Amino acid sequence: MRILQKSHGYTAFEQAFKKAHQSKREVLFSMVTPIEAMDPLQFYEAGYQLYQGERSFWQDRNGDFALVGIGNAQTFTSNQQDNRFKAIKNQWTRFLESAVYVGDHKLGTGPLVMGGYSFDPRQEAELEWTNFSNGYFHLPSFMLTNDQEGNSFLTMNIVCSKDDQSKKIWDRMQSKKDELVTSIDLEMKDVKVTLTTEIEPIKWKNTLTSVVDRLKKGEMEKVVLARKIKVDFDGKKRSDTVLERLRDDQKDSFIFSLEVLDSCFIGATPERLVKKSNESILSTCLAGSIGRGETITNDQQLGKILLNDKKNLHEHDLVVKMISQNLTVLCEEVHVPAEPILMKTRDIQHLYTPVKGIAEKGMSINDFVESLHPTPALGGTPTKLAMNVIREEERMNRGFYAAPVGWMDAQGNGEFAVAIRSGLLHDQHAYLYAGCGIVSDSNAEKEYQETLIKFRPMLRAVGGTMQ
Numbered sequence: 272m273r274i275l276q277k278s279h280g281y282t283a284f285e286q287a288f289k290k291a292h293q294s295k296r297e298v299l300f301s302m303v304t305p306i307e308a309m310d311p312l313q314f315y316e317a318g319y320q321l322y323q324g325e326r327s328f329w330q331d332r333n334g335d336f337a338l339v340g341i342g343n344a345q346t347f348t349s350n351q352q353d354n355r356f357k358a359i360k361n362q363w364t365r366f367l368e369s370a371v372y373v374g375d376h377k378l379g380t381g382p383l384v385m386g387g388y389s390f391d392p393r394q395e396a397e398l399e400w401t402n403f404s405n406g407y408f409h410l411p412s413f414m415l416t417n418d419q420e421g422n423s424f425l426t427m428n429i430v431c432s433k434d435d436q437s438k439k440i441w442d443r444m445q446s447k448k449d450e451l452v453t454s455i456d457l458e459m460k461d462v463k464v465t466l467t468t469e470i471e472p473i474k475w476k477n478t479l480t481s482v483v484d485r486l487k488k489g490e491m492e493k494v495v496l497a498r499k500i501k502v503d504f505d506g507k508k509r510s511d512t513v514l515e516r517l518r519d520d521q522k523d524s525f526i527f528s529l530e531v532l533d534s535c536f537i538g539a540t541p542e543r544l545v546k547k548s549n550e551s552i553l554s555t556c557l558a559g560s561i562g563r564g565e566t567i568t569n570d571q572q573l574g575k576i577l578l579n580d581k582k583n584l585h586e587h588d589l590v591v592k593m594i595s596q597n598l599t600v601l602c603e604e605v606h607v608p609a610e611p612i613l614m615k616t617r618d619i620q621h622l623y624t625p626v627k628g629i630a631e632k633g634m635s636i637n638d639f640v641e642s643l644h645p646t647p648a649l650g651g652t653p654t655k656l657a658m659n660v661i662r663e664e665e666r667m668n669r670g671f672y673a674a675p676v677g678w679m680d681a682q683g684n685g686e687f688a689v690a691i692r693s694g695l696l697h698d699q700h701a702y703l704y705a706g707c708g709i710v711s712d713s714n715a716e717k718e719y720q721e722t723l724i725k726f727r728p729m730l731r732a733v734g735g736t737m738q
């Protein structure tokens with residue numbers, strides 16, 4: 272047993288049940304308990320037997336804040352095209368109205384949902400994405416929180432309905448909790464890669480060239496075009512093994528996974544969309560790329576080239592403009608550095624402008640996500656035109672790739688990343704995605720090479736190989 276503090280949870284739990292009986296509606300019971308420090312991946316793996324298909328993982332860029340959600344106490348989904356952000360927000364706030372909380376609710380503990388939105392609700396669904404809605408969040412039955420100070424907390428969420436028997440449910444949840452926090456060494460059998468296929472790379476380059484022509488004519492300023500690689504395995508690839516690799520290899524990235532039924536969306540992205548902690552807002556402009564050098568000098572040279580490259584600065588600048596403008600509407604103050612700096616990850620370096628703001632009263636993280644997605648880092652400029660071009664020219668469904676993935680709590684705080692360097696595990700396959708910001712002086716072959724670098728983290732993590 273890892274529970275440090277004996278809680279008085281059961282009395283409060285009975286109250287929640289009474290409330291559900293009396294009000295004849297569902298009541299959320301949410302209890303937070305401090306526990307002994309626990310490795311988030313171990314907790315994730317422990318949830319495999321009991322809750323396969325209902326797990327989610329989040330670790331922030333600093334690597335010191337992690338959330339692991341196990342089990343669906345409740346799901347919040349929307350398939351609306353125009354109103355999905357509000358639909359999710361409304362479901363979530365209405366659901367919280369009757370909640371009963373126990374324990375000290377620190378930021379990142381207690382009732383919070385993990386999930387995200389699809390890139391484009393108007394894109395036609397491809398087979399591999401059918402489990403996912405345009406908005407999908409789960410309130411975990413059990414959630415591990417590791418905070419910046421090295422503390423671990425366990426949140427237990429139970430939805431009480433008027434017909435349930437409280438004692439039975441309580442006992443069942445206690446024994447599941449014990450199972451999850453008890454360390455067991457699970458031997459994971461890994462599967463083998465049988466084939467790695469690039470999907471129509473030549474067609475992609477040709478499309479890119481024709482889009483560059485349209486950009487040259489001034490139809491629009493920037494469009495992000497993405498493509499897909501399919502990796503086949505001789506069995507079902509477990510997200511646990513992929514997360515493990517990503518966590519070891521991609522130190523400066525948000526590591527995430529989101530299981531929906533037998534699919535799992537997973538990745539390691541360096542790009543924050545937005546973080547809200549009370550009134551403080553952080554966002555990231557990330558666009559413009561170059562590879563890493565083999566030596567320190569060479570790496571610095573490449574960095575210098577990127578910082579002075581007109582095409583990449585243009586790609587980047589469009590993102591800064593849009594994010595600053597949109598944040599100004601929701602913030603009392605916005606601070607934008609005048610020049611980008613470099614962000615380096617294992618395989619690539621980017622132009623990076625971190626943006627800070629002070630949120631207006633009453634704004635929630637979800638409002639920020641709605642306003643910012645899609646930024647020109649993943650969509651283009653102007654947004655609507657670029658989205659049309661992506662829909663017509665990409666000939667695939669991005670699903671949750673390049674879309675907002677993260678978490679939000681009951682107070683409207685939370686954090687979302689832009690889910691790039693990511694892929695979908697489905698059946699015996701992994702579908703990996705990578706894209707590039709195309710501007711009028713883009714070159715098809717160069718952009719293709721850029722995608723090859725961007726595929727590397729996920730290819731390495733799933734064990735795929737390219738000729």
Ligand SMILES: C=C(O[C@@H]1C=C(C(=O)O)C=C[C@H]1O)C(=O)O
Pocket residue numbers: 495497542557558559560586621648649673691692704705706707708709725
């Ligand atoms: C689209 C991706 O990345 C985006 C595109 C970039 C670029 O074209 O320079 C850089 C960072 C990201 O905003 C991706 O990794 O798939």
Ligand SMILES: [Mg+2]
Pocket residue numbers: 558559560586707708721
């Ligand atoms: Mg680029």
